[in-house]
Amino acid sequence: MKIENMISENRADCTGCEACSNACPKNCITMRRDDEGFAYPKIHHEICIQCGKCDATCPALNFQSTMPDKLPEVFVAIHPDEKIRRHSSSGGMFTALSEIILRDGGIIFGAGFNENWQVVHTSAENFDELENLRGSKYVQSEIGEVYRRVKVELEKDRKVLFSGTPCHCAGLKNFLGKDYPNLLTVDVICHGTPSPMLWEKYLDYLAQGHEIARVNFRSKRFGWANNHLEINFYDCGFYAQANFQDNFVNQFLNGIIERPSCHECKFKFPNGKSDVTIGDAWGVQNFAPNMFDNRGTSLVILHTDKGKDFFRQTEMVTQQISFDIVMQTNPMFLTSSIPDDRRQKFFDDVKNFPNVPIAVMKKYFFESPQQISTSGRNFQLEVVEKYVAILQHLAARREKNFLLITSTLNGDLFGAIQKNFLNGDEEIGVYVLHSQVGDRIEFFDCLHPNLSYTVMPSVENLLKTFKDFHITEIFIDRQLPMDEGSKNFLANCGLPIRTFELKAEENL
Numbered sequence: 382m383k384i385e386n387m388i389s390e391n392r393a394d395c396t397g398c399e400a401c402s403n404a405c406p407k408n409c410i411t412m413r414r415d416d417e418g419f420a421y422p423k424i425h426h427e428i429c430i431q432c433g434k435c436d437a438t439c440p441a442l443n444f445q446s447t448m449p450d451k452l453p454e455v456f457v458a459i460h461p462d463e464k465i466r467r468h469s470s471s472g473g474m475f476t477a478l479s480e481i482i483l484r485d486g487g488i489i490f491g492a493g494f495n496e497n498w499q500v501v502h503t504s505a506e507n508f509d510e511l512e513n514l515r516g517s518k519y520v521q522s523e524i525g526e527v528y529r530r531v532k533v534e535l536e537k538d539r540k541v542l543f544s545g546t547p548c549h550c551a552g553l554k555n556f557l558g559k560d561y562p563n564l565l566t567v568d569v570i571c572h573g574t575p576s577p578m579l580w581e582k583y584l585d586y587l588a589q590g591h592e593i594a595r596v597n598f599r600s601k602r603f604g605w606a607n608n609h610l611e612i613n614f615y616d617c618g619f620y621a622q623a624n625f626q627d628n629f630v631n632q633f634l635n636g637i638i639e640r641p642s643c644h645e646c647k648f649k650f651p652n653g654k655s656d657v658t659i660g661d662a663w664g665v666q667n668f669a670p671n672m673f674d675n676r677g678t679s680l681v682i683l684h685t686d687k688g689k690d691f692f693r694q695t696e697m698v699t700q701q702i703s704f705d706i707v708m709q710t711n712p713m714f715l716t717s718s719i720p721d722d723r724r725q726k727f728f729d730d731v732k733n734f735p736n737v738p739i740a741v742m743k744k745y746f747f748e749s750p751q752q753i754s755t756s757g758r759n760f761q762l763e764v765v766e767k768y769v770a771i772l773q774h775l776a777a778r779r780e781k782n783f784l785l786i787t788s789t790l791n792g793d794l795f796g797a798i799q800k801n802f803l804n805g806d807e808e809i810g811v812y813v814l815h816s817q818v819g820d821r822i823e824f825f826d827c828l829h830p831n832l833s834y835t836v837m838p839s840v841e842n843l844l845k846t847f848k849d850f851h852i853t854e855i856f857i858d859r860q861l862p863m864d865e866g867s868k869n870f871l872a873n874c875g876l877p878i879r880t881f882e883l884k885a886e887e888n889l
């Protein structure tokens with residue numbers, strides 16, 4: 382059979398992995414979106430030389446079920462660096478594996494955002510670039526020519542980590558056609574991937590022309606288990622909505638907007654092709670309570686000796702669990718998501734009303750306009766203006782580094798700070814203290830041109846941080862609730878403290 386016949390007989394066979402287009406020696410396969418917004422291969426027959434490489438490479442067309450000799454080893458794991466864990470969707474396992482490869486001069490491939498916030502496979506060669514690959518993006522990632530790039534790097538004897546969905550890993554393995562000792566493949570437990578076209582339209586709707594600073598499908602602002610879609614805007618606050626209440630993510634989790642192949646996925650266990658599978662250790666509080674703190678715990682499934690070897694080199698805090706627990710707590714490792722009965726009707730409506738997909742999304746959803754209007758960006762516009770006024774005042778005095786301590790829910794502030802302070806000024810740092818947890822004080826974001834990372838120091842380390850970064854004064858939102866320990870700490874830290882205040886009714 383040929384891939385074109387396979388797709389016309391059952392569209393759901395094609396995962397969109399792009400192995401065929403990467404394999405074509407004449408570059409005569411382009412990926413074209415259908416009415417649902419998913420890409421399928423289109424062969425340009427006028428250039429095709431009928432070499433058959435596309436058919437021979439397709440993992441769906443050449444699918445063979447496998448059965449491992451023994452069950453994989455399974456662990457729950459936590460990255461020891463709190464900042465990395467905060468920026469990761471689960472426990473930071475992806476970063477821990479990447480760190481080993483990067484330290485050895487290797488290269489990481491995975492799903493990131495491009496400049497238009499579309500999800501595409503790209504590479505990272507250092508720790509800064511890795512940030513874009515971190516975090517789950519609930520949209521099908523476009524591979525482009527990445528399999529070819531992976532091969533080039535492998536042939537140079539460079540260490541390579543390739544990460545993606547199980548169908549991406551299967552696509553890469555078929556494209557390469559042989560094992561490479563210097564390649565580590567990591568796939569995610571995969572619920573499925575939603576339509577890129579719908580994501581683009583949805584994001585346009587949410588942004589309403591405002592420039593986007595950051596998108597996080599798995600914001601842990603309200604805890605790992607209560608994850609939110611959070612979108613920050615440079616000039617206009619943020620949108621944050623619990624994943625089950627957000628139009629797009631809820632429709633994804635309910636099986637309306639995923640690719641057809643995701644409902645008949647061939648690459649669930651035991652048919653994945655990766656060395657390591659990573660996911661969320663949902664329910665960890667029940668089976669390994671000491672590994673739960675609601676900041677994210679990874680589930681790690683080790684399929685090969687290579688995977689085990691890399692896993693043991695990481696600095697993750699780990700605990701082994703039995704394979705049975707995965708079967709009980711994470712069905713997506715083994716089975717496909719079930720499509721919603723209304724899926725076909727939904728996409729028929731999208732086809733009939735192509736300019737108003739958001740209206741269609743709302744029609745098939747239980748979202749109410751009130752929820753949107755009180756869920757972040759619109760609600761906080763006035764408050765943002767107040768903060769911007771304060772920040773502009775502080776910016777005028779820019780001769781010192783200072784620590785700004787403000788309330789939670791400050792995605793609005795993030796955008797305002799970026800706009801007012803981070804215009805390439807190498808000298809001034811603004812450090813935003815977000816909240817305190819027990820006897821620790823937690824920096825939500827440490828915004829400095831040279832230090833774009835989040836730190837969560839102990840009180841002792843905080844004093845050292847003040848010293849290291851020459852922080853000379855502190856500004857505090859007077860209405861921020863603080864425990865006695867934090868108040869005492871600030872009173873005795875030795876730095877001058879100034880307060881600012883929003884009007885009571887505008888307090889967040």
Ligand SMILES: Cc1cc2nc3c(=O)[nH]c(=O)nc-3n(C[C@H](O)[C@H](O)[C@H](O)COP(=O)(O)OP(=O)(O)OC[C@H]3O[C@@H](n4cnc5c(N)ncnc54)[C@H](O)[C@@H]3O)c2cc1C
Nearest residue numbers: 469470471472473474475491492515516518544572660661
């Ligand atoms: C579409 C999707 C569905 C998922 N469904 C489940 C699920 O049902 N159950 C579960 O336990 N876990 C699921 N996960 C995995 C989980 O959300 C985390 O990605 C995983 O646990 C890794 O987290 P981390 O903390 O190790 O690192 P992170 O830094 O969060 O990991 C990011 C990794 O995810 C990859 N990635 C991100 N977005 C995509 C994408 N669109 N396509 C391909 N690769 C991508 C990156 O390349 C990188 O390897 C899903 C992930 C994705 C992307």
Ligand code: SF4
Nearest residue numbers: 405429430432433435
């Ligand atoms: S048969 Fe060969 S040339 Fe034609 S599309 Fe397939 S890979 Fe390309």
Ligand code: SF4
Nearest residue numbers: 395396398399401439
């Ligand atoms: S190689 Fe991938 S994209 Fe190409 S036909 Fe097969 S499944 Fe579809």
Ligand code: SF4
Nearest residue numbers: 547548571573643646
């Ligand atoms: S569910 Fe299966 S087909 Fe869909 S993106 Fe994940 S691995 Fe690919």
